[in-house]
Amino acid sequence: MGSVNAISKPTPVNPRLSSLPGESFPVCIIGLGLIGGSLMRDLAAAGWPVFGWNRSAHTVKVANRSGFDVSGDLDATLRRAEAEKALVVLGVPMPALPRMLEAIAQHAPSVGFTDVTSVKAEVHELVEQHGLTDRFVGGHPMAGTANSGWDATMSGLFDGAVWVITYDNAKNRGQRGARLWLDTWRRTVQMAEAVGAAVVPTVARRHDSAVARISHLPHVLAEALAVTGDMGGPLSLTLAATSFRDGTRVAGTEPELVRAMCENNREALVKALDEALALLQKAREDIASPGQDLHRLATEGHAARMRFEARAGRKVKDAPRRPIIRVQPGAPGWTDQLSSAESMGAQIGIF
Amino acid sequence: MGSVNAISKPTPVNPRLSSLPGESFPVCIIGLGLIGGSLMRDLAAAGWPVFGWNRSAHTVKVANRSGFDVSGDLDATLRRAEAEKALVVLGVPMPALPRMLEAIAQHAPSVGFTDVTSVKAEVHELVEQHGLTDRFVGGHPMAGTANSGWDATMSGLFDGAVWVITYDNAKNRGQRGARLWLDTWRRTVQMAEAVGAAVVPTVARRHDSAVARISHLPHVLAEALAVTGDMGGPLSLTLAATSFRDGTRVAGTEPELVRAMCENNREALVKALDEALALLQKAREDIASPGQDLHRLATEGHAARMRFEARAGRKVKDAPRRPIIRVQPGAPGWTDQLSSAESMGAQIGIF
Known part of the structure; x- marks a missing residue:
């Protein structure tokens, strides 16, 4: 009976940290390798609306068979993200990023997006070159295995892992940009927390x-x-x-x-x-x-x-020993809080 | 019943490799830290006659209480080694070696000895300076933990570990030296095999x-x-x-x-x-x-x-994959065999 309830009413993986327990939003994952695919598994398991795209027809077929909402049509997937106001997550490797940024500019012109690549300054530069800074938040989940591709994806990959989220673009945004960017930043944090990760804020170059x-x-x-x-x-x-x-x-x-x-x-x-x-x-x-x-x-x-x-070894679930700093995105002085957290290597939560 | 038999009639830990199953000889261990003390435990468990010395009165007391034949009198222990024709094993750290070599020259003038320190060229030089080269074989069991002292000793420490044994002194021995040295070399190999180690021959500088x-x-x-x-x-x-x-x-x-x-x-x-x-x-x-x-x-x-x-990870007990070369100490060409084994990083056995 307990398990039936669990299925019919999904709960966040990490309710202690999610600022708004139970709240979810659509997530569109572009590229379903180890990181993107594992993220899809965990979000789906937590009851979040999640869909995505992958280049390989084989992966699309295998993922669909497993019940995941995956397409091989990039443009259509991004148009759907725009229509459903989804957070777009770029799960592709660095060399594929420029093409994806062009597609986002064209087919998903008003939604926020993040990425999962292991360097951040170069990604921020690429995003700037494409004029998308107003709605981009960089991300780097510090999780992975020696394997790659959909076949390597697994549940729980991010549980207790650090998920770095950049705040380079927190200042100097226009009014419209400020609201969209803040919303993107908040959503990226919420998504990382929903899969059990510990969010650590940095600016790209320090990361x-x-x-x-x-x-x-x-x-x-x-x-x-x-x-x-x-x-x-x-x-x-x-x-x-x-x-x-x-x-x-x-x-x-x-x-x-x-x-x-x-x-x-x-x-x-x-x-x-x-x-x-x-x-x-x-x-x-x-x-x-x-x-x-x-x-x-x-x-x-x-x-x-x-x-x-x-x-080290401070898993979110078993230790409150890593300092946690609560921030309110956009509140006066909040970027100073992020900067403090960064200099302490501290985890953050939002409210 | 089986266990009673096992106690009343000890068998070598590693009968497959011991050239003469069941044959043992007295071993005198000078210095009962992690290596020396663990060696005493394993030899005793295999039914070998083993006794030793330690500087610390506390260790002597604790070891005696556990049933081990340990003394705090260095000179008397070495005289006993001479009387019982024991193989002497120097288990002391490098700085203590010169004093021990003097004591061996004085109190155990005709028995062979080996050591367990982690460098070999410097030890060979010290032994040469004390005029004891005719009866010295260098040893280095590649086993250990982060801990030290008698309290850190354990059974099975050498099981499957590599035990390096030098053959620098195999050539150019006088007739008397040749026999004593060969006997010391053979005994050192047999002792290492008795505690489950894989013997690998080298010359000191290459080690x-x-x-x-x-x-x-x-x-x-x-x-x-x-x-x-x-x-x-x-x-x-x-x-x-x-x-x-x-x-x-x-x-x-x-x-x-x-x-x-x-x-x-x-x-x-x-x-x-x-x-x-x-x-x-x-x-x-x-x-x-x-x-x-x-x-x-x-x-x-x-x-x-x-x-x-x-x-790597080739434990003696579960893998014949590391090459094993059989040598007969003193037979024509046997040092060429050791040299071949060394260049292959091969294990040896004796017959």
Whole structure:
């Protein structure tokens, strides 16, 4: 009986954070890969009206068979988004974005939209070039697996994950733009919360700088470690144990994915890499000089890891330990609140 | 009934590899930390005659209470090893080795001995300086946890682990030295096999070069990554997910342990670090130049990780996939066999 009720009257996945429990709005997802497709699954499960488009006829067929409202006609899908005043979510990879922005400008001229790509400054620039800044909010759900495509989609992918939402366009909007943009921003937050994510606000460039440090740099270091270990030949690989295994794990990522994420964030990654190189050069000098020691690097690295551990693994559902700041979109001083939240790496909720 | 039999008639942990099933000999373990103490547990459990010494009176008391044959008198313990023709295992850390070598020269003048420290060239030099090369075989069980001391000891620590055994001293021994050294080498292998380890032969310098690449370099890179991520402030740590978590895991190791392992292997670590730095500098140039790409590093790193995965996780008990080469200590050409095994990173067994 309980399960019948659950089906007939869907409840939000994360009612504690949704500002308006039970309120939903239509969402149109363009591109149903791992992120877009998993988002569709979770929104549908939460009872939200959700429909979408995918390029592959096979995916359209498979998704339809599973009961999802998916079309292979991009223009018609966007016209429907416009008619139903849906929030459009761009789930396509970076190279496909320009074409999608053109289609949005043409077929969905008045609805807000967001994206899910892993860099944000370049996306904001593209959106600006297409004159769509008034109704765009950048997004980056920090979730994923090594797999991609509709077949890799899953329920619960975003539960407890951080979902970065940009606020670059919060200021200097015209009156019409202000209302539409604020509505888009609020809806993007509500949608992320509905699938259990923890919303963290940033501006695009600070997001890109952060992910360069904690996501792209780890990939570059892992590749270099894997190659250096391998250059030691079979003996090295036989002796390799957990420290090498952990340090090279992300070198198992498809090389083209590593290239795409690193090459889309060149400026920030060069800066992070230069900082790491300076530390490693210093370590090299210290190790080469018997009078020197590694005390400072080992101590600071250990302290940094401890700080990370103190913050990490904070799932929304099991821990209130990450600070949560409540903001009212558009209220006086609200962007200062977002800026405060950003500098603390804090989660936000809206009211 | 079966368990009574098992207790009254101990069988080797790893009979498949022991050349002479059931054969055991006295083992004297000097230093009962994580490695030495766990070795004592496993040998005792396998029914081997094993006794030892520890500096801490508390450890002696606790170990005795648990039924282990442990003394706090170093000289007497070594005299007993001499009288019982035991294999002596030095389980003390590097700084304590010189004193132990003096004690062995004085109180156990004719028995063979091995060690368990994580670098080998420096130990071989120390042994040479004490004139004990004729009866020394270097060892390095690639097993451990983040903890240390008798309280951290456990059963089964070596089961499936690689136990490196050096053969630097296999040649150019005098006739007396040859027999004693061969006997020490054979016993060291048998003891490692008795606790379930996979024996891999190397010469000391190649061991040190390999562990610099696959154990010490990962620590240095992890420290640098942790610091660089942390320099991004709270936002970076909030966005950090699995790639940062895995890449910095070993930065959680006690800084003094990291220092000790890196500073004891300076020469080999500088070489490994220089190779990694060259790869990272090239990556930095490629990322900074929009016309360049990361194709080569990403592809080679991925291939290296795949090769590691293809070899790794091969527990002795569940996989014959790591090549096993059978050698007869002292037979014509046997060091060539060891050299072949080393270049393949192969496991050996003796007959």
